[in-house]
Amino acid sequence: MSLKHILKIIVKHRNISLMILIQIAIAVTIVGNASFISYGTLKNWLIPSHLDEYEILNVYTKVFDNQVDKSALIQRDLSNLSALPEVTQVTYASNELVLATVSGSNQVYKTTDQEEAGIENAQFDITSEGVATLGLTITQGRDFYPNEFVFAGSDQGRFASVALISEALAKSLFGEQSALGQTVYLQRARLPYRVVGVYANKMLGESAVYEQHWYHSTIVPQAQFGSTDVNYLLRVKKGTSEAILKDVEDALYQQGGRIVERVEFAARAKKRLWDGRSTFAFIMIGISVIAVAVTTFGIIGLVSFSVSIRKKDIGILRALGASQSTVLKTLLIENALLAMAGILLGSFAALWLNNYFVTHLRAQGLVEPWLAVMVAISVWLLSAVAVYIPVRKAAKIAPARVTKT
Template sequence: MDIAPIFASLHKHRTPVALIVLEIALACAVFCNAVFIIGQRVAELGMSNAIAESHLVVISVNGSNPDTARADIPRNLAALRGIPGVTGAAVMTSIPFGQSAGVDGVSTGPDSQVHPGASRYMLGEGGPRVLGLRLLKGRFFGPGEYADSTLRGGMMPNGHVVIITQSLAQRLWPSGHALGQQLWVGSEKHYAVIGVTADVARPGSSSIGRGSAHYAVFFPLAPDPAFTQYVVRSAPQNRQRVLHAAEAKLHTLAPNMVIKGQTFAQIRDQAFTATRSMAWVLVLVCLVMLTVTAFGIVGLSSFWVRQRRRQIGIRRAIGATRANILRYFQTENFLIVSLGIALGMVLSWGVNLYLMKHYELPRLPWHYLPVGALTLWLIGQLAALGPALHASRVPPVVATRSV
């Protein structure tokens, strides 16, 4: 088909063509970036967390007496371990996917570059086993390494031992030699790395960039008022029974404390509520944008068919078939959509650069662009099909009528 007449016709209708091209470009930019963000959010729902999630329940306690906490914690743990079906219990200051906790800027030396913050997990004795931490290198804490600390300034005694996650180890020591190294917090505090575990999610991971979502440090700590999370382990089928029994036991032992228990599955689900909501909002935005674009194409195509009825009739009268008329309007639509997509590709990169700068979003992978283009081409052809079919049914007799 000779497309020169099509370009000539589009040139005569520059304003409506420009408007629909801009609408398609905007739809392309929004669609590509929204689909990318949706993919990022859906991936976050399955964020890895190398602990025995299906075996754990967590009981948060608040309002404990700081003067008696060091004696109350061993008593409470002994009571929890005595519940039928419980295979272990320990205390922590915070939990993966829980509320945001202490974060420290870490480095490899007092004068080295400070890397993005790492979450601070204080673990009571038996904590690594109860959580099901997977040791990749080194060893876990020994019985005599749980420090008797008052958490001066929220930190362990200087020079103590720590365990770090694999992601943090790779960030600080890319060569892979983390064991025996000194982990510095600020320019004064340093700790010996004795173990590296598989990646454990940080508290508040759903609001942290994926690149640093597994930067965590484990400190060994003796019973201390800072412990507010009791983690209880059992077989998955016993979790609900153990949860209710643990809550009741702690209420009996400490009636003045505020106690709330959850399975770890519930904690993970709550942590990503906002993530799921954002994903659905973006899906709705995509649907609305594509629908508006489709109606815009339908409206423009229908308008042009009405404007050209006599011209179509003349073409039919001199031998054009219905297929010729249909192909003409579909080709015309394809060219308009292609112009919009070409501009939309540029806008997509521009929007992505803005999101990278202000919201720490990764770079938009190139394959999202052809996906967006194919989607808009398909929507454009489907949207123009109705008006094009209507145009192909214009009879030749229309050419004999006055304008």
């Protein structure tokens, strides 16, 4: 049977044809977006942190006693933690802990223009051993001088004047120009800091990573204290066991008026960073499986119904000399055309919906062409398998049985 006649049959039974087409389009839209989002989320696990994840510890504490002298407390803690045999460097951390957000307001700007949109950034305020604790490699410029460090209460209005920035942030802000000597403006207050050095990329604060600015970070030589949070970063010797976590807690519990919330390796913080998002990805995969199952049974039901109301037409076709294989081929081509139309419609809908998710909901699901092709082929094969059972049964209809009336 010619393609022209097959198209006429589709038009004649347009209601059922349209339902099959829409069912396939919906499946492509759902499965396509779920695949983009799941792939975009799960592949984040493969992005290297460039951190010594099992040699850096995050230490979270809170001071609940307002009478505690935080300046003296921090100095005492730094001394006690440095005394632990496994600890090689320790720094106070005002704003961020490695791959875990303490402050969510970290933005970096090129100017003081209030209309300028900031770039998400991990800002690390550190004391003298901070660069060594994070394991930074300075590729341009220099490290901080001792007289550039500021240690002050957050109510004193004293801030450092210089900063180190990552290579990725330097490129985002200044392109191919040198970042050395440039001024960057940090946080909503847009405090000015002169760039004195650039360091090799490290995956640091969670807020920057969440915005897919994997290696945007800034190191500032200042320790601002005053809030209840008093946190530290520690570097320990390679191969140090988890027993160090208990030793750190014991060292900090010697001070009354505060609690130790958590001590963890950076590797654990990184895992926690992706736990919630990977769960979301697996949920999307589950939704895809349900959509595929519903589409399969829906197509089987619709094609079976279509065949049941076309028995006489098929019988007449057989009576006129058409073989079973000819009838089977005709019905398969008919449904293949509907599947192709549904895939095209669903692909356009999936692209539009994906753009909406990425733009408005910050989903990590940019379109991957090879993945889109795989989804299209998979849905087309699924539809072919779904129609084969009822179509094969229809091809076996005996002409005498359906034409005798």
